[in-house]
Amino acid sequence: MPKPISEEKKDMPKPISEEKKDMPKSISEEKKDMPKPISEEKKDMPKPISEEKKPTPDEELAQKIKKEILGKDYPQGLTRNPIVKEVLDNMKSYDVGSSIYNQKYSLLKIEYRSNSLANNDEGNFVNMPRDIGVKTNLADLPTSGNFSYKGVAIDMKGEGVLNYDINFSTKKGKGSVTGLPIGNVELQEAKIGHSFDMKGILFGDAKYSSGEGHYNLNLYGPAGEEVSGNMILNDKNNDLSKNYGLAGSRE
Known part of the structure; x- marks a missing residue:
């Protein structure tokens, strides 16, 4: 008698799809299941702190100078310290505050001090921009090329934009300040x-619609990467002068 269909299937060759199940895995498939070697695992691990970019000697020196003078570290960019009351040993009282603009190699500080008692014989306020850090030696400045610096012009309340260009071939610079309440200023x-x-320093005239004055910029960093200084403007309509701090870095 002929075999039933169910028994005939047993003797039939397996289809290709079923034969593959019994075949040994190829080398490429076996590799997927193998654990990664230590050398490959290390690639995925986060870098230890020691391998992260360390500050250069000039950056470390700048940090040290800033901390010695100011007593603490400041974050990069602008920090406004609100005005608070300060009473000195002679019992005179002042309202004091400051604005800090910190860059990699330099720091600009504007300090506000106003007498808050009638018995003070000092002036009403003192606004003193001061720049500190690692200044650039003249011998280390670039000897050619035109570079643009962008940053801020600040006082205790306002903030404008500094744009300044230096041609190191001619050793000359010029620029502008925009966005201040007094209007645009030509440096x-x-x-x-x-x-x-x-x-290296730059000292030049500053002009705006209501008056004129002058500006002073110091170059900071190993090769003049930053500028920082001040701008004093005299209003032709009154006896008041306006004092701003200037700071920027090379783009």
Whole structure:
């Protein structure tokens, strides 16, 4: 008698799909199931702190100078310290506050101090922009190229935008300040000179619609990567002068 269909199937060859199940895995498939070697696992691990970018000697020196003078570290960018009351040993009382603009190699500080008692014989306020950090030696400045610096112009309340260009071939710079309540200010061309310690500085005239004045910028960093200084403007309509801090970094 012929075999029933169910028994005939047993003798039939397995289809290709079923035969594959019994075949040994290929080398490429076996690799998927194998644990990663230690060398490959390390690639996925986060880098230890020691391998992260360390500050350069100039950056470390700048941090040290800032902390020694200000007593603490400040974050990069602008920090406003609100005005608070301060009573000195002579019992005179002042309202004091400050604005800080911190860059990699330099820091700009504007301090506000106003007498808050009638018995104080000092002036009503003192607004003092001060820049500190690692200044650039004249010998280390670029000898060619035109570079743009962008940053801020600040006082205790307001903030404008500083744009300044330096042509290191001619050793001259000029720029502008925009966005201040007094209007736009033109920072006229100035030549890189030097102070008594042979550091690079720029000193030039500043003009705006209601008056004129001057500005002073120091160069900071190993090769003039930053500028920081101040701008004093005299209003032709009154005897008041306006004092701003200027700071920016090379783009």
